[in-house]
């Protein structure tokens with residue numbers, strides 16, 4: 359055992375004062391003990407063992423149902439190193455404002471020490487973390503989401519000094535005493551006052567994105583909020599594609615896509631559905647690993663039609679958080695198959711009927727399920743070197759302006775697309791829903807350093823890669839005049855993936871696209887909008903580049919880019935100028 363882990367555990371125990379300290383080994387026996395404990399104290403409810411074997415429901419505190427971005431801080435020494443898009447607190451202020459909240463916070467509770475790996479045990483890119491937490495629910499979720507317990511202890515024993523400490527306490531769950539703090543210089547995480555998802559499962563957003571992004575900057579790699587999928591084509595070839603979409607914008611669903619063209623040989627295999635760590639390979643390509651071992655997925659909208667693979671995956675050994683349940687302890691959420699039940703118990707534990715006028719499941723209700731239960735899990739999902747990326751998609755929710763898909767002209771232009779992307783906010787974070795905001799690379803809430811430096815790092819990585827992936831922008835969420843989604847989405851997104859593959863394979867000689875001021879847009883014919891029964895007018899809207907909309911877009915992008923001052927890379931400024939030139943009447 360690396361003595362420093364023990365020293366750190368001792369140190370935090372002296373402040374948090376737990377009644378007991380338990381080192382987690384990750385065994386079934388340990389998990390069963392924890393589950394029994396949580397069932398007996400009401401933290402978990404056992405679900406119908408016939409329909410959902412070994413599945414449980416957790417109802418969180420109603421004030422603690424999503425990430426809280428306004429309470430999330432980057433605690434670098436210099437404010438400029440956190441940049442204009444992060445909340446910043448100095449390490450000294452954190453010591454004064456946050457550390458006292460851990461004083462005696464575990465009194466009367468057990469402290470669990472959770473050693474875990476991000477990445478497969480045999481990958482050179484895998485990293486170690488140790489989370490101490492007073493939440494057994496967090497332990498049970500970390501066991502699904504990471505390689506937890508003995509496998510990580512073994513790694514620490516071999517003397518690896520390179521591990522990230524994460525201190526987590528539920529505190530009193532009050533948002534008034536809640537902080538999620540990251541110290542990029544000392545690679546430490548403190549989280550207090552929340553037991554929910556990305557606030558509390560510290561391996562995920564806190565480590566694998568915020569801390570890891572700063573490691574990647576220093577070490578020449580990228581930590582990204584991306585799905586990774588393998589697209590199998592009729593010739594049996596697999597093309598690897600990554601996709602950065604903001605929270606609740608479709609990563610899990612695209613990564614687990616059920617192909618309508620399976621009988622023709624088109625199929626999707628999941629490598630990852632939320633996070634990718636990307637390295638430049640010796641062959642000059644970008645290689646991506648999924649550092650996680652499970653999925654913490656959005657429940658509402660998931661059903662046998664939209665995502666049958668997810669429905670299969672969550673049918674056993676899964677934890678559901680803030681969903682509704684039926685009389686026979688089956689789960690239910692908005693968008694589930696079949697008729698809406700006449701009686702339910704809602705996510706807060708109250709009786710519910712369709713007349714209640716409220717959501718039965720919380721809009722950010724989730725399932726936690728092991729990756730190995732995904733019927734379309736790629737056989738390469740744990741390859742130590744990862745998988746080689748041929749394309750990167752940037753996507754978001756945009757009711758207007760952004761077409762279904764378009765291709766960037768080159769890497770620099772693609773990085774510009776990522777840097778200036780925007781999306782409507784969702785229930786994955788507290789605050790208003792449906793407000794368009796700039797969310798560069800879907801990393802706005804997750805970049806551990808100055809976003810201007812982050813873009814410079816992206817540009818640099820692209821220069822180091824002899825054959826970087828082609829970059830595309832996608833938008834499944836364009837609406838018509840009645841506010842309805844025009845594009846059917848889900849499985850039909852395969853049509854877009856096919857076009858992406860064709861573009862990648864054909865290189866610069868690719869056809870079936872038209873050049874516009876913003877990028878290369880496919881023809882409706884190649885996507886097959888007529889086969890889908892879309893009207894010509896709807897098809898036009900899907901692929902339209904409206905100059906007035908785009909001039910407004912470019913203006914808004916400009917205001918955003920301005921915030922970065924001299925940390926804005928010249929190449930991004932030039933790309934913006936070039937877009938404006940292409941949009942200007944003389945150029946069009």
Ligand code: GTP
Nearest residue numbers: 605606607608609610611656658659786834847848
């Ligand atoms: P996080 O886990 O928060 O990072 O979310 P995510 O990006 O993995 O999003 P997810 O795939 O869970 O989808 C979020 C919501 O969008 C769910 O309600 C889905 O049903 C819905 N959704 C996903 N893909 C599509 C699509 O292609 N079209 C439409 N209309 N909705 C979609």
Ligand code: SPV
Nearest residue numbers: 425555556563605654786
């Ligand atoms: C997200 O919000 O992007 C999620 C859910 O994946 S959470 O783990 O809560 O961050």
Ligand code: MN
Nearest residue numbers: 604605606632
């Ligand atoms: Mn996510």
